[in-house]
Amino acid sequence: MPIIIPANSAASGGYEVDNSLRFNTASSDYLTRTPSSASNRKTFTFSAWVKRCNQSGANVIFQQGSDTANYFKMNFQNEYLRWRGVTGGSNIAYLTTNKAFRDLSAWYHIVARFDSTNSTAGNRMRLYINGVEETSFSTDINPSLNYESFVNTTNPIDIGRDNASNASFFDGYMSEICFIDGLALAADSFGEFDEDSGIWKPISVSGLTFGNNGFYQEYKQSGTSQN
Numbered sequence: 180m181p182i183i184i185p186a187n188s189a190a191s192g193g194y195e196v197d198n199s200l201r202f203n204t205a206s207s208d209y210l211t212r213t214p215s216s217a218s219n220r221k222t223f224t225f226s227a228w229v230k231r232c233n234q235s236g237a238n239v240i241f242q243q244g245s246d247t248a249n250y251f252k253m254n255f256q257n258e259y260l261r262w263r264g265v266t267g268g269s270n271i272a273y274l275t276t277n278k279a280f281r282d283l284s285a286w287y288h289i290v291a292r293f294d295s296t297n298s299t300a301g302n303r304m305r306l307y308i309n310g311v312e313e314t315s316f317s318t319d320i321n322p323s324l325n326y327e328s329f330v331n332t333t334n335p336i337d338i339g340r341d342n343a344s345n346a347s348f349f350d351g352y353m354s355e356i357c358f359i360d361g362l363a364l365a366a367d368s369f370g371e372f373d374e375d376s377g378i379w380k381p382i383s384v385s386g387l388t389f390g391n392n393g394f395y396q397e398y399k400q401s402g403t404s405q406n
Contacts, residue, residue, distance in 0.1 A: 194383045196228070196354055196355055197399065198354065198397070199228070199354035201351075202348065202349040202352070203348075204233065204348045207340070207348050209348060210337065212336050212394070213333065213334070214392045215333070216392075217333050218331040218390065218392045219331055219390065220329070220330060220331045221293075221326070221328070222293065222295070222296060222361055223293050223358065223360055223361065223362070223363070224290065224291065224292050224359040224364040224368075225241060225359075226290045226357040226358075226364075226369045226384075227240060227288075227357070228287070228288050228381065229287050229352065230286045230352040231350065232283060232351040233283075233350035233351070234255075234257060236257070236347065237255070237341070237346075237347040238348075238350055239252060239337075240254055240338070241253055242254075242337050242341055242342050243330050243332065244265075244332075244343055245343075248267060249267065250343055251263070251264045252264075252341065253289070254341075254347060256275070258279040258281045259275055259276050259277075259278075260278075261273075261276075262274045262291055262306060271322055272303075272320060272321065273319075274316050274319060275316055275317045276306070276316060276317070278315065280308075287308055288310065288366070288369070289306070289307070289308060290365070291305075292305040292365065293330070295322045295324065295326040295327070296324070296325055300321040303321050304322065305365075309370075310366045310367070310370055312366070331360060331392055338353065354398060355369070357389070358389070358393050359389055359390060359393050360390025361388075361390040362390065364387075369384060
């Protein structure tokens with residue numbers, strides 16, 4: 180489904196995004212990929228531009244794990260954003276925003292920055308929405324130092340559903356999905372504020388290093404395009 184510029188942004192002669200992918204809950208749409216080998220489970224970044232079509236339920240953006248007791252997941256739970264790491268059925272890493280995301284007409288740019296090697300507990304999981312770091316959470320559980328998540332394992336990573344239970348399908352659009360293996364990047368690696376309007380907009384990610392299991396979903400043609 181074509182779009183102009185995600186996240187309520189305005190073109191100013193720079194980088195433009197022309198396409199997005201529609202995920203329809205009714206038809207159980209999702210993407211899946213199984214890495215051939217494990218990689219860095221302590222440091223990674225996930226970035227995506229998303230537009231919701233449904234405010235209710237648990238709309239999963241991405242998830243990777245082995246079963247319902249061992250996974251790493253990001254999802255909207257009704258109007259709030261959750262980012263959660265579970266090991267052995269226990270919440271080891273868990274953020275839930277106090278900010279509500281109710282605007283179904285808006286594009287949101289989400290950057291999830293993970294680095295369990297960081298000596299400061301509060302910097303091990305960091306969330307950015309439209310270029311601004313979220314700092315207020317109703318649930319705020321930081322992972323232990325050097326915690327190994329279920330991201331970058333050889334388990335399937337799914338975009339748009341809870342792969343452990345085959346449920347919670349995302350309902351909406353996604354664009355410019357990036358997964359960076361081995362680096363914890365801030366939002367300005369993927370976007371910038373327009374100098375005229377002040378609106379957050381995407382930038383080219385062609386210069387980024389994606390790492391062993393990293394990928395970039397452009398959606399520049401029918402079907403999916405992956406680097």
